[in-house]
Amino acid sequence: MHHGYHHYTTPKVRSVSGVGALGKSGTGSNSMDRAHRGATTPSFDPTPPPSTPHFHNEDECSTSTPAEPIRLTPVHALILVGGFGTRLRPLTLSWPKPLVEFCNKAMILHQIEALVKAGVKDIVLAVNYRPEVMVSVLKKTEEEYGITINFSVETEPLGTAGPLALARDILGKDDSPFFVLNSDVTCTYPFEEFRDFHLKHGGEGSIMVTKVAEPSAYGVVVTKPGSTVIDRFVEKPVEFVGNRINAGIYMFNPSVLDRIELRPTSIENEIFPAIAADQQLHSFDLAGFWMDVGQPKDFLSGTCLYLSHLTSQHSPLLTDPAQNKWVYGGNVMVDPTAEIDPSAVIGPNVVIGPGVKIGKGVRLQRCVIMSNSTIRDHAWIASSIVGWNSTVGRWCRVENITVLGDDVTIKDELYVNGASVLPHKSISTNITEPRIVM
Amino acid sequence: MSSVTKGVILVGGPSKGTRMRPLTLDRAKPLLPIAGKPMVWHPLAALAKVPGLSEIILIGFYEDNVMAPFVKESQREFPNIRISYLREYRSLGTAGGLYHFRDSVLRPPVPQHIFICNIDICSSFPFAEMLELHNKHRGVGTILGVKVKKETATRYGCIVSDPETSQVLHYVEKPESWISNTVNGGVYMFDVSLFDEIKVAMDLKATRAQNDPLVQLDENLQLEQDVIAPLAAQRKIYVLESNDFWKQIKTAASAVTANALYLKDYSKIRPDLLSKGANITGPVFIDDSAVIDPTAKVGPNVAIGAGVTVGEGARIANAILLENSLIDKHTVVLNSIIGSDCRLGQWARVDGEPEPETAVKGQISVSVLASEVWVAPETHIRSCIVLPNKSLGKSAANQVLL
Known part of the structure; x- marks a missing residue:
């Protein structure tokens, strides 16, 4: 180059x-x-x-x-x-x-x-x-x-x-x-x-x-x-x-x-x-x-490795599964300012940033939720990165290295498969195959 | 004394309705619940409202014991109308079966008029309007005509009529090129002289069989090609053009569309059949024996059968759930049909696309789970057809799972 x-x-x-x-x-x-x-x-x-x-x-x-x-x-x-x-x-x-x-x-x-x-x-x-x-x-x-x-x-x-x-x-x-x-x-x-x-x-x-x-x-x-x-x-x-x-x-x-x-x-x-x-x-x-x-795929893999490392070090940065019933499988890092509904099931390998809100019955695994984002009730997210100030709607399913940029909104009940969504975008239809949403 | 009217519903048989598989693998198509009621119930209930209608006869070639429970139950629901099922010894065609059982249809009280419906039609069944038009003309029969999109018209029996008199000028079954956007809606009203016309068609066929060794002599006769088309040529048929809802139920996907149409119609004609609740949106039918957690959000366009359990925080829309299935917590079902005795684990998702206006061959829109399918927690089944007794532990999309 x-x-x-x-x-x-x-x-x-x-x-x-x-x-x-x-x-x-x-x-x-x-x-x-x-x-x-x-x-x-x-x-x-x-x-x-x-x-x-x-x-x-x-x-x-x-x-x-x-x-x-x-x-x-x-x-x-x-x-x-x-x-x-x-x-x-x-x-x-x-x-x-x-x-x-x-x-x-x-x-x-x-x-x-x-x-x-x-x-x-x-x-x-x-x-x-x-x-x-x-x-x-x-x-x-x-x-x-x-x-x-x-x-x-x-x-x-x-x-x-x-x-x-x-x-x-x-x-x-x-x-x-x-x-x-x-x-x-x-x-x-x-x-x-x-x-x-x-x-x-x-x-x-x-x-x-x-x-x-x-x-x-x-x-x-x-x-x-x-x-x-x-x-x-x-x-x-x-x-x-x-x-x-x-x-x-x-x-x-x-x-x-x-x-x-x-x-x-x-x-x-x-x-x-x-x-x-x-x-x-x-x-x-x-x-x-x-x-x-x-890149996003490796960012997620690296996150898993780092969280596993913290687990092996008994790091206080990780959320204690014994004291938080919503932690599933460990390797979960949650900023103290995040609000998690106790009916959610989170883990393994999840990072939740400051000011994040996690609703009822949300299921998260192998994902990163960055600061001030909201995951609404019953949403399911795996192997994805939710960028800052974004919202994932109720009953959404987000997976397969989906990356949401800053201030992205996913409307209720949608399926989002491997999407890269540019900032300030609102998604209102399913994204069934991996693609970039401009 | 008002004239005697009878209704005939042509329900077909096991060799029909294969496009509804896998739902019709273990259930007769006429009995598949649409909007919480067997498919055949809808025309039957509409016929039962026709003043002076004395008898409804179901003709088909399913085993007697397949149809018997429905006939018995309908007889209980409509005690003033005689309801029976007549089984063809083999598939005789839409006119052949009717002709074969002409004595039963014509037994006293002898009808002046007969309504005839195909089973695979979802419609408002505007019998009163058809009767009104029929009484104004001197033809043998009146067809329900419906408007369809130009691209799809050639899949049906196409009708050209005189806009003034409603007289059918030209009728072609599934033409090769476009003729008209008005098509045969599969609902008819005939004078009793229909049987004479079928006899003519039978004789014609016998004559042809004598002269042409390739034509087989049997009782098989199609109402559309063998009777209606010649009657149209003789200007003996009229058409009632309806703008009301209409849908042919050929595929599983179309069953979901028909489900939505009937549910919407319930809000006008049978609001008592619809469920109400804080988390119920749009028209929804829920069987009394189904247990729906109050935090689950259901609707619009959902029919839930007997014994179904829906867990907390589940989401169901545009779907048919047959009997005894278990939908676990936080599970999502959209644009799908869930067969009986299925189990969907927590955070599972079964979804599909709404039925497209023109289906693309090989592309699955609505997801269909046959009976006793298990979907593991958190698994996503999208636009799949799943055959019975399958355990699905992995997500799948756009495929048939044998």
Whole structure:
């Protein structure tokens, strides 16, 4: 997709506080309201995570002894946010993809919190569109965690490596390694272990890898026998060469920046093979779940994985089935401000956002109901995403990766099968086969 | 003394009504409940209101014991009219059966007029208007004529008539090309001389059989082609053009449409048959022995048979529920027929599309569940035909489930 960029315009890197348009939301006050709620949603944990020895060390380093940095402790991270998130439309027509709530918390906040927990202080968001709404939301996050969030705005898409060069001033500020992650990826984000791994092997780069059942659809990472050193990459292998694939989370020494030019570049296809050729690239096995949640089907699968993970951790974020008879099968997350009729049956794998109303005899499973939506009596919803401020009518049946955008209304008694409904739309006839409703 | 009138309903037999399957696999088509009453009850009840009508004869080739309970029950409901069922030894055709039983029809009191109805007609049966027109002309018979869409007209017997005199000028059964939008409504009134006309047709057929070895000599004769068409050619037939509701009940989908038409008609002629309630909308028939949870929303155009149970928060519209089915909590039934002894689990959904004006071959609109079909909780059955004794654990759409 990057072929044909012959001209390159001047890139800009700017910090949140340096953005002149701060507070002037381009998408109106309604979006602003939602932005703030997203950032202060009750499931958002405002207390800093417990200090690990590294975190503590880092804390000292950045406050009491700034003149003498511990050189190898990473404080920088770059999140590849990219473009308009068209794969997650119609949700991303109303809201930037990183702010779409994944399990009741903006996707990017999951990542920022995990990075903060690993001691990161300075985060670059590599974006290629106007980020005003994100700026206003993340301003609060900056204050809350005492971190700096920089927006690195590409005027043309720079691929997956170009943004690193664009953010060179921050990432290359000192000799400490930095994290790079794709914004669509959900997992347990074991950044501390990953960092320890990276520091220990001493190579230039580390790639998190995850095992998949069917590696033929991915790029497979092949290591040298008995070692973590990556030997080669095999794109969409025809015969089995391994089942570890790139999980989209990396750690690099700043020296890697010398390998990247400021032009559209693919980190996977151009930079990794070069580092691997120097035997400087290692793979780190990611434990637990992993999912690229960039499109609705995977967003739902990722939600299930994340909820299962929370269940295994006995997380208080989940609704206790023992105390709420309407929970069926577990893995149910409900915002405390949501109103659930006790005759509803909800679960497994359901996320219900703030201000949602669930009527009598409603049946929900494997679905996400975003903030301020209403599910009316006896409706049945499975494997679908109900976007913000939407209404599903009584006795409706909604299923098969239906995605309702912001402020969509489904009239009573309708069957909606695999529809993608654009915002502010009212549906009054059955949608029997998957299609996009403009 | 007013003239003696008799009614004949041609109910057909087991080899007829196959397009109503699977509903007619274990039930005779005339007995299929439409708007809570057997299909045959509707013309019968309309005939019973004709002043001076002394007798109603059902002619068909179902076993006697199939029709006997209905005849007995009708006799109880209409004690002043003699009601009987005459069984053809085999299918004799619409005119053949009538002619075969002419002695029974003509037994005293000898009728001057005979009303004849086909079983598969849903209509207001405007017998009084037909009688009025009939008494104004000197023809042998009066046909109920109904207007249909131009695209569908050629599926029926098409009628061209004199708009002034109502005299039928031309009659063609199922023509190849369009002739008229007025078609034979399957309801007739004849003078008793009809039997002479059928005799003529019989003789004609016998003559043809003698001259042409390909024509078989039997009693089989069709009222439309063999009697009405020649009578029209002789200008002996008149047509009462009615704008009232009319529907041919050929398929299961058309039964749902007919159900709605009869229920709507009840609000005019039999409001006592309709149920009322806070969660009942539009015309709804509910058998006294059915148990409907007050939180269930029912209607419009729903007929619920004996022994049916409808659970809390269920939703039923545009549907026929035969006997003893269980519709569980939060379950939805729309544009469907649910056979007897079915069970629909919680949050199941059985739905379909309303009958289209022109059916597309191979496309199922209304869902039909035959008897003893079980639908698992949360399962969705959409536009399916389901044969008896099936257990459905998976959702299905647009198919016949054997």
